[in-house]
Amino acid sequence: MRGGFHPDVTPKPRVKLEVTLRRLLGPDYRMGFLFVAPIVVLVLALVAYPFCYAVYLSMTRKYVGMPPVWVGLENYIRLTYDGFFQRAVVNSFTFTFASVAIKTVLGMGMALVLTSKIRFRSFWTGVLLIPWVAPTVVSALNFLWIYDYSLGVLNYLLVHVFGVLSHGVGWLSEPGTAMSSVIGVNVWRGFPFFGISFLAGMKAIPGELYEAAAVDGATVLQRFRHVTLPGIRNIVMIVLLLSTIWTFNDFAIIYILTKGGPGGATMVLPVLTYEIAFGAQRLGEAIAVALYMLPPLAFVIIVLSNYMRKGRTR
């Protein structure tokens, strides 16, 4: 039997852990954590904590100046059966989808016109960007005056200048016209963003593709359908996604123009949230209103994101 000194080659637990971590996370994992730590702390402090606190508050009865009282899902259950809230949900979807659809069509038209050979293209691009650049509050206050029945310029033009109507329209006082009017302002303000984004996408499409399609006998419509649209598909998806979120959360236009009236005809969720928070001063319920639509919105975002990822890998 061979004897002698046998050094203990079994790694100590700490070394073993180190080896495992290096194998799992990479050789520079310490440095990696160091670089990532600031942004993780920022995200936790500025996003995760406020979000979790908001979720907690939405499950409390919280009045101004008083401590919150835990009520579980009571706020959400009550909202579910509240007719006023239900109408606000329907109005929010109507406002959002109608606005986004019209902005998409107008934005596409704007981009197509600006890619064609027109004179003073830069000038027109600048002019069309004005609604997007102007502050929302200023735009909304101007439209409040434009839509006024007696003193507004719109009725004046339609009745007295062009003679299209025999008498003015209460743009913000009838349920049908009130919703259309606020959608109109949102579209006016938002379509330049669509146009400029689509324009950027169209300019990135190589001219050779259009030339090849023309040589193959493709018509203008066919070139748009088979060259332009696939070329800007990702941009369209991003713009639709962003605009859907922004429009759904749009507060200023409706609050300034109608405050959700008349009779709740233009009441949307952001305005309802504000009314419950500052009018009723029920902060817990107000946050519940704001969070109620988070799951469907998150679903839309996930679906669109997946669609875009699939498009990239194809």
Add this chain to the structure above:
Amino acid sequence: MDSRLKNLAEQLDAGLIARREFLRKAAIVTGGTAAGLHALRGMASAQAKTKLRLWLFKSFVTAGNDVVAKQIETWAKDKNVEVEMDWATFGDREQKFVAAIEAGNPPDMAEMNLYGPMRYKAALRDVTKVASDVAASKGGLLPFAERLMKVDGKFLGVARYSMTTVFFIRKDVMEAKGLKVPKVYDPDVVEFAKKSQDPAKDLWGFGQTLNRSDDGDGFMSNILWDYGGGVFDKDGKPAIGTTFLKQNTAALQFAVDTIKKHGIQPPGVMGWTDVSNNEAYMAGKLVTTNNGASLYYAMVSKKHELAPKTTLVLTPGGPAGSFVGSSCYNWAIFHKSAKAELCEDLIRYVEDEKRFAEYIQVSVGQAGPVYKGRVDNPYWKSDPNFDAILQNILRSVNIGYPGPMTPAAAEVQGQKILTDMAGRVVVGGLSPEAALKEAHARVEEIHKIRGKA
């Protein structure tokens, strides 16, 4: 350089002292100077001014804002206090209060409207002592003001003045048509409006929105009372769609009829905000409207051509009488303030009759009396139009009438339940009964929740 250090440096250069001696003496001189400066700074800070944060209401009566700001500055100078004044408007005061209270950083003192003491009671100090003293020195509070300022038997606000609405009439049109001042809405105002208006010229007999706004909500409150109804019964329980259903149905029907049946209101009235009737009246589009004195102030101060052609009269009533809910602006001190005594001193200072007289002189009727002693102020006889303001205030009732002022009553106003109800009939196609039942369910919910507060 310090002269002592300069001398030491010269002695070192001349070889009169050693380097070590120079360093030792220089350290003593420098240290002594630093200690002296520190002591002086401490003495200076010990005499620093106390800072007071005030939030004031920025009313449309800008001359009044200037007067109260100047008075506060004078007081601050006398008391060696540094005052930081901030202004809150009709549009942003609630947001500011909510944000400040929730952030734990409210001002020391604030000027609030009638809902303030009830809404922010958890954050406000009991000011019964100063409120009672001020009231006693002015003959006592008017009953409606006392009900608004007291929460759970304690004063949470020191009443300052009342803003109320009155009925504005184009005197020139009324005289040209040979009409009399209307006493009740139905049929007086309806007939008056029909005879005085000329829709072809875009001149309308009556301008009163039922849209979500303070103006609309105030009118709806008044009209329910005028017909013998209301939102709450005398015990403060919801009654809008039960006990008072019959009276409220008649009131709501009348309000809706002014737009849908009688055709005496401009077609766009359901889209109006609080300023729309002011603009329409001053543009010569209305013969009558309900509004606060701020409209009269705007016309008088701008020497508007309609100012001398306008008469202010008592708000018309209904079958049960004529009721008006008036505001009561007040001073409130926050719990968080460590300078409550100073705040109370300031309240006593600005509410002194001599100083309040300065304020009222520039208010053009907006600063109505809340104390019995101010009712007889000769100012109220200085303009025939002021009498309607005074009389409306004297017969004012509190929000929640015929019951007490409660958190639920304040929230019904905050959520604009009454204008939503009217809107559901005018533009939503509901019957008045259905709209009242719908509103009742919302009020019940509020009452239930607020009962747990």
